[in-house]
Amino acid sequence: MDVQVVNCMTCEEFVRVFGNVVERCPLIAAALWSRRPFSSTLELENGFNEFIDSLSIEGKEGILRCHPDLAGRELLAGTLTVESRGEQGQAGLTSLSSADALRMNQLNSQYKEQFGFPFVICARMSDKDRILQQLESRVRNQQLQELQCDIEEVKSICRLRLQDIYNRAAKSTKL
Amino acid sequence: MDVQVVNCMTCEEFVRVFGNVVERCPLIAAALWSRRPFSSTLELENGFNEFIDSLSIEGKEGILRCHPDLAGRELLAGTLTVESRGEQGQAGLTSLSSADALRMNQLNSQYKEQFGFPFVICARMSDKDRILQQLESRVRNQQLQELQCDIEEVKSICRLRLQDIYNRAAKSTKL
Known part of the structure; x- marks a missing residue:
């Protein structure tokens, strides 16, 4: 998938496609839509990692409990x-x-x-x-x-x- | 519901019961399980508000995009x-x-x-x-x-x- 395709997605499309990249946490994909345009698909992957890292301990525990x-x-x-x-x-x-x-x-x-x-x-x-x-x-x-x-x-x-x-x-x- | 009932829930029960208090954001309820025991149901409500407030702007936008x-x-x-x-x-x-x-x-x-x-x-x-x-x-x-x-x-x-x-x-x- 070309990153330009990702950058052209509406927020609904983006959440539909990437909403379960983190199990049962569509909030994270939905937040990352704010970061468009992405310069590469790697930047999107890094975005997921950064968002996860930015959460408090209880937030990280919350992610795990959705698994x-x-x-x-x-x-x-x-x-x-x-x-x-x-x-x-x-x-x-x-x-x-x-x-x-x-x-x-x-x-x-x-x-x-x-x-x-x-x-x-x-x-x-x-x-x-x-x-x-x-x-x-x-x-x-x-x-x-x-x-x-x-x-x-x-x-x-x-x-x-x-x-x-x-x-x-x-x-x-x-x- | 007595707050003691809430405090006795396993994390699975807690997420099943409170997982959609914030629309399609079970991550938030799942995170709040870390705060047990709650002294009152109001404290749980405040927990939702505090967690939401603690998110970055893109995190808050993410919540909205799950609606x-x-x-x-x-x-x-x-x-x-x-x-x-x-x-x-x-x-x-x-x-x-x-x-x-x-x-x-x-x-x-x-x-x-x-x-x-x-x-x-x-x-x-x-x-x-x-x-x-x-x-x-x-x-x-x-x-x-x-x-x-x-x-x-x-x-x-x-x-x-x-x-x-x-x-x-x-x-x-x-x-």
């Missing part, structure tokens, strides 16, 4: 966002054995109990074994260290979601 | 949130004459063109004549003055949505 559990209730209920469903599928979380599913649920609960926000990881850059290992290890982190760790994962998710949007746009232009 | 047009495309398409649908209905916006609907659409477009965010008003404290009159008059405001005006309307909407939540909880306790 679903991995292999959790929402996956079973079919209420995940399209993006999240795809990402959890790619990491093999939609076809866990009962034992792995149980283990992940226990660790997710323990993690949320510990920190007050869900465990977030860029699932597409991982797989179920690494996710289980990360859950087991990160639950021992300090509160602020773990908040920052989760927020960096949110940024990785953002980057891949933006790439998907650009790739889809490039494909549809070629058709 | 639908009044009597706009989303009302016709049936994609409004439950809360928004109810509020627009109470203000008589679901049964406008064609002439009023056309006028409101023209003014909404003009307003968005002018300010880069949609016109927001607490519809339940208004009616279609006042809304049309406000649209006509506020479009002549200065940018920052109008941003602040819209944000104060968002806070009024929040307050009434919180009251609704408490009233519903009180009723269901009595059943």
Whole structure:
């Protein structure tokens, strides 16, 4: 997607296209529309990162709490966002054995109990074994260290979601 | 709803109950969970206001851009949130004459063109004549003055949505 296409979007179009780059936080994309024109798509990506970094600790925790559990209730209920469903599928979380599913649920609960926000990881850059290992290890982190760790994962998710949007746009232009 | 009930909610419950107090901005409710325990429901309401006030100008504009047009495309398409649908209905916006609907659409477009965010008003404290009159008059405001005006309307909407939540909880306790 050419950055000029992005710069020509109305705010409704922009929020429709980029509204879930940060999971269930359309407010962030909607805020970034104020920064047009962007000189490059990288500048838009940086905008997401900067906005996230500019939030207070509770604001960052709020972002994390808008994320679903991995292999959790929402996956079973079919209420995940399209993006999240795809990402959890790619990491093999939609076809866990009962034992792995149980283990992940226990660790997710323990993690949320510990920190007050869900465990977030860029699932597409991982797989179920690494996710289980990360859950087991990160639950021992300090509160602020773990908040920052989760927020960096949110940024990785953002980057891949933006790439998907650009790739889809490039494909549809070629058709 | 007793504030102790609020204080006992998990973050998932809290976001489910309060996630749309600010239209399509569950991030804000999710952030406020960090402030528990609340000493009163008023403190929770103040929390919403403080969080909104703490955002940058682009963040506040982002909140506004998550709001639908009044009597706009989303009302016709049936994609409004439950809360928004109810509020627009109470203000008589679901049964406008064609002439009023056309006028409101023209003014909404003009307003968005002018300010880069949609016109927001607490519809339940208004009616279609006042809304049309406000649209006509506020479009002549200065940018920052109008941003602040819209944000104060968002806070009024929040307050009434919180009251609704408490009233519903009180009723269901009595059943």
